[in-house]
Amino acid sequence: MDMSEYLPLAPRDLMILAVLAEGPLHGYGLIKAVEERSESGVLLDPANLYRVLRRMRGLDWIEEIDGADRRRTYRITGAGRAVLAAELRRLERILVQARPAVPS
DSSP: OOOGGGOSOOHHHHHHHHHHHTOOEEHHHHHHHHHHHOSSOOOOOHHHHHHHHHHHHHTTSEEEEEOTTSSEEEEEOHHHHHHHHHHHHHHHHHHHHHGGGSOO
16 A cells, blocks of 8 residues: 555644554543654644544544543554554655764
């Protein structure tokens, strides 16, 4: 499956998929996890988050599951993992190519 048509991912998309790759979360949990994990300053407001989640659901990258406390809970799908892996490989190639330009 070629995921290159979806790349590059926006930083918020990358972070959401990376967080969900560790396990299902509800919206507020996603906001907090992305903020805690992101040293690049990726911030999510609820309205923007749910717009992004709807788009990702439409692309079959995530799915909504029943949460224990009736909150909307999301998990990554196989397609979501594939696009996340493709983006990480793309970023790693860029770093390998760019790293020699900056002396240690």
